[in-house]
Structures are given as C-alpha cells and as structure tokens.
Amino acid sequence: xxxxxxxxxxxxxxxxxxxxxxxxxxxxxxxxxxxxxxxxxxxxxxxxxxxxxxxxxxxxxxxxxxxxxxxxxxxxxxxxxxxxxxxxxxxxxxxxxxxxxxxxxxxxxxxxxxxxxxxxx
Numbered sequence: 001x002x003x004x005x006x007x008x009x010x011x012x013x014x015x016x017x018x019x020x021x022x023x024x025x026x027x028x029x030x031x032x033x034x035x036x037x038x039x040x041x042x043x044x045x046x047x048x049x050x051x052x053x054x055x056x057x058x059x060x061x062x063x064x065x066x067x068x069x070x071x072x073x074x075x076x077x078x079x080x081x082x083x084x085x086x087x088x089x090x091x092x093x094x095x096x097x098x099x100x101x102x103x104x105x106x107x108x109x110x111x112x113x114x115x116x117x118x119x120x121x
Contacts, residue, residue: 006040024064035116
C-alpha cells in the first residue's frame with residue numbers, strides 16, 4: 001500500500017470458497033470512493049486493490065450482506081484500509097490534525113455516498 005493510499009474493499013478472497021465473499025454491492029463502495037476522492041484529492045483512493053484473505057473479512061462475512069439494505073440482522077459493509085502515514089507523525093505518534101481531517105472526510109463521504117447510492121438504485 002502506498003504512503004498516501006486508502007483502499008476500500010467490498011469483498012475478500014477465501015481459501016475455502018471458489019468465489020470471493022462480497023460484503024456490499026459495488027455501487028456502495030464506488031460511491032464512497034468517489035466521495036472520498038472529492039474530499040481528499042491528495043490521497044490515492046483505490047477500490048479492491050488489496051488481495052486480502054481471511055484478514056478482516058470474517059467479521060464482515062458474519063455481519064454483512066451483499067444487498068442494497070438490511071437483510072435480517074445483516075447490513076452492507078465496506079472494509080477500509082488506511083495507510084498509517086496519513087494519520088501519524090514520522091515518529092509514529094498520532095497526528096491529531098490529520099486524524100480530525102480524515103474523520104471528517106470519512107463521515108461526510110459516507111453520508112453523501114449512502115444517500116447518492118440509495119437514490120441512484
């Protein structure tokens with residue numbers, strides 16, 4: 001992962017299954033990526049560029065659904081991997097200003113993406 005990269009994933013490969021486990025429809029992760037890019041133009045936003053196998057996905061597989069909305073107790077999910085250089089100082093201490101910038105961008109982007117994706121589907 002690049003120093004200035006955030007990778008968003010809506011699926012994970014599994015050694016047990018032939019097909020990847022999808023956590024949400026592509027429309028959600030793509031809308032979120034577009035909104036993040038608007039708010040963080042200096043950051044490389046990628047979608048499904050990481051090749052994780054059974055890293056975080058067991059939680060998503062248990063609690064998410066590849067659907068446009070809630071199904072029972074499951075909801076669509078996105079895994080987000082944010083390079084720590086985006087929110088830590090060179091000495092690896094937290095950079096509060098950078099953290100607050102990212103928190104705001106994540107919240108605003110998610111809100112806008114959710115509403116746009118729901119409207120467009």
